[in-house]
Amino acid sequence: xxxxxxxxxxxxxxxxxxxxxxxxxxxxxxxxxxxxxxxxxxxxxxxxxxxxxxxxxxxxxxxxxxxxxxxxxxxxxxxxxxxxxxxxxxxxxxxxxxxxxxxxxxxxxxxxxx
Ligand code: 5GP
Ligand code: ZN
Numbered sequence: 530x531x532x533x534x535x536x537x538x539x540x541x542x543x544x545x546x547x548x549x550x551x552x553x554x555x556x557x558x559x560x561x562x563x564x565x566x567x568x569x570x571x572x573x574x575x576x577x578x579x580x581x582x583x584x585x586x587x588x589x590x591x592x593x594x595x596x597x598x599x600x601x602x603x604x605x606x607x608x609x610x611x612x613x614x615x616x617x618x619x620x621x622x623x624x625x626x627x628x629x630x631x632x633x634x635x636x637x638x639x640x641x642x643x
Contacts, residue, residue, distance in 0.1 A: 535627035539573050548603075553589060554596050556632075565635025566604045566611070570596050577626045579617040597632050606634025614642070 537543035539555050548568055549556035559567040570593050576582060582590065594613070601607040611634035616623040 533575055533627050534625055535569075535571050535629065536575050539571070549596055549600060554592055556596055556600060559631070563631075564633040564638075566606050566633065568600055568604070568632040569629040570600070570632055571627060571629045576628045578623065579615055579628055582628070593630055597630060600632055601634060604632075604634065609634070612638050 534543060538545035538547075538557060545555075545557040547555060547557045549570075553573050554570065555573055556568050556570040559569050572586075572589050572593070576586065597613050598607070601611045611632060614631040614633065615628065616631075
């Protein structure tokens, strides 16, 4: 999937401000932050949308939330509260088709989302 933007960041071919990496997960700052803290947490392997997750990926999704908790603490947003958002498909606003979980914090958020 060499044409995938986020695979390019995982592979180091495209610049990304990486804040966490292990064998299966990479997290980096969003290029257009919507909050004082806005990090994208992604699986290192290419998965296009949430609908493409397989049972074998269940552990991976758990790891993503472990990383979200770790980064929320490291970034100082765990006490006040934070949001984790995953958009699936065009109507939800997904623009990059390599699954990613937005970790957002550092301000108050409205509900329901726009
Ligand atoms: P989506 O709209 O698919 O849920 O979120 C895609 C996110 O990727 C957006 O928040 C957008 O700002 C971010 N993004 C798009 N291109 C790049 C890039 O080249 N680098 C980084 N770090 N983030 C990007
Ligand atoms: Zn990809």
